[in-house]
Amino acid sequence: MSGKSDPKQRMLETASRLFYTQGYNATGINQILEESKVAKASLYQHFGSKDQLGIAYLQSAREEWFAGLDKWTFAKHAPKQKVLACIDFLEYALRMNDFRGCKFLNMLAEIADSSPLMRQQIIEHKAKLREYIKELVIRSLPSHSPEEADLIGDSVYLLFEGAIVESKIYKDTWPVKSVKKMIKNMLGE
Amino acid sequence: MSGKSDPKQRMLETASRLFYTQGYNATGINQILEESKVAKASLYQHFGSKDQLGIAYLQSAREEWFAGLDKWTFAKHAPKQKVLACIDFLEYALRMNDFRGCKFLNMLAEIADSSPLMRQQIIEHKAKLREYIKELVIRSLPSHSPEEADLIGDSVYLLFEGAIVESKIYKDTWPVKSVKKMIKNMLGE
DNA sequence: AAATATATAGACTGATTTGTCTATTACAAA
DNA sequence: TTTGTAATAGACAAATCAGTCTATATATTT
Numbered sequence: 001m002s003g004k005s006d007p008k009q010r011m012l013e014t015a016s017r018l019f020y021t022q023g024y025n026a027t028g029i030n031q032i033l034e035e036s037k038v039a040k041a042s043l044y045q046h047f048g049s050k051d052q053l054g055i056a057y058l059q060s061a062r063e064e065w066f067a068g069l070d071k072w073t074f075a076k077h078a079p080k081q082k083v084l085a086c087i088d089f090l091e092y093a094l095r096m097n098d099f100r101g102c103k104f105l106n107m108l109a110e111i112a113d114s115s116p117l118m119r120q121q122i123i124e125h126k127a128k129l130r131e132y133i134k135e136l137v138i139r140s141l142p143s144h145s146p147e148e149a150d151l152i153g154d155s156v157y158l159l160f161e162g163a164i165v166e167s168k169i170y171k172d173t174w175p176v177k178s179v180k181k182m183i184k185n186m187l188g189e
Numbered sequence: 190m191s192g193k194s195d196p197k198q199r200m201l202e203t204a205s206r207l208f209y210t211q212g213y214n215a216t217g218i219n220q221i222l223e224e225s226k227v228a229k230a231s232l233y234q235h236f237g238s239k240d241q242l243g244i245a246y247l248q249s250a251r252e253e254w255f256a257g258l259d260k261w262t263f264a265k266h267a268p269k270q271k272v273l274a275c276i277d278f279l280e281y282a283l284r285m286n287d288f289r290g291c292k293f294l295n296m297l298a299e300i301a302d303s304s305p306l307m308r309q310q311i312i313e314h315k316a317k318l319r320e321y322i323k324e325l326v327i328r329s330l331p332s333h334s335p336e337e338a339d340l341i342g343d344s345v346y347l348l349f350e351g352a353i354v355e356s357k358i359y360k361d362t363w364p365v366k367s368v369k370k371m372i373k374n375m376l377g378e
Numbered sequence: 379a380a381a382t383a384t385a386t387a388g389a390c391t392g393a394t395t396t397g398t399c400t401a402t403t404a405c406a407a408a
Numbered sequence: 409t410t411t412g413t414a415a416t417a418g419a420c421a422a423a424t425c426a427g428t429c430t431a432t433a434t435a436t437t438t
Contacts, residue, residue: 005287025214109298155371
């Protein structure tokens with residue numbers, strides 16, 4: 001059960017790397033098996049299908065994402081600073097991943113209507129992120145009306161998402177930097 | 190050369206439909222040939238490769254997109270109303286396409302680093318859209334400093350893009366509606 | 379009518395796809 | 409030591425992938 005010798009873990013890590021860098025449809029299970037040095041039967045023993053492996057990939061990506069996000073926001077105390085920490089984490093994560101964008105949005109673009117289960121994973125992840133950000137924004141704006149704070153919360157979330165996809169297009173941090181400035185304005189000086 | 194009987198046009202239309210609804214990698218050329226009733230040799234005669242067909246798909250999608258955008262903005266005269274018309278066009282287009290999202294972002298997520306030419310098409314399209322919106326926003330805010338207007342222009346663009354991807358996730362118009370409200374605020378009452 | 383260009387049908391290649399199956403090996407617990 | 413579990417290697421299936429090629433047929437133009 002220790003990392004390197006556990007076939008299931010090895011497979012998931014290799015699949016995660018390949019799905020992200022090459023795309024889900026462009027990655028065959030044979031390549032995953034070769035690079036993780038796992039037998040084909042083991043894949044179907046542990047995951048049952050490529051689709052299920054894709055779901056496991058999204059699940060682990062979600063855990064990783066929120067673990068990172070928590071780490072960055074917990075370092076700050078004021079709600080507004082926590083919101084800005086989300087943006088700083090985003091810039092950090094995008095750089096770390098060479099601007100390959102969001103694992104969930106990339107997958108969503110690939111699967112079309114062929115995997116409702118993966119789609120559900122993606123929706124849940126994004127809905128959770130939306131609530132996460134909205135909660136922080138609302139706490140940053142205690143004097144605003146619920147309607148106003150709600151709108152600003154969604155706007156911060158949509159700017160956040162916009163920054164992800166645009167940084168992937170331009171392979172640059174300008175979208176994140178613009179978004180951070182704009183959010184600072186929206187949350188007040 | 191009249192529509193239905195022109196193999197090249199027939200192929201491109203069928204490929205566009207299939208690439209968009211099924212994804213680029215998930216669509217084989219054989220399916221395109223069958224559904225467009227075109228011989229395989231004709232495809233390679235006119236396009237040379239599947240990659241080139243993908244590029245032609247993106248080119249025609251760009252023309253279509255800006256033709257639609259122009260139509261909606263030309264109907265308004267005040268710059269601010271033109272910006273809002275962009276959002277209205279977006280909502281119209283997303284609905285029309287059953288919330289399948291942006292053809293360019295979908296493709297970008299699929300090709301990873303396998304097609305620099307397609308990537309270039311995507312970058313050019315988005316850069317053009319960014320300039321289009323920024324120009325309208327700057328004209329909407331004549332009394333703002335260039336730096337402020339520039340930031341708001343990019344923010345509107347990023348909200349616009351965010352609305353596209355989020356409406357695809359949730360298959361709902363709430364992101365577009367939130368973005369329209371927020372942009373109204375940003376451009377002043 | 380003859381010549382040229384374009385489209386069609388479809389065989390074929392060689393590689394790859396997901397998934398199943400058999401048979402063998404390694405290891406751990408009883 | 410025996411028994412049961414998990415991993416391995418790899419053959420195999422049936423389908424599909426992009427792309428090439430030959431041969432035939434249809435139009436258009438000169």
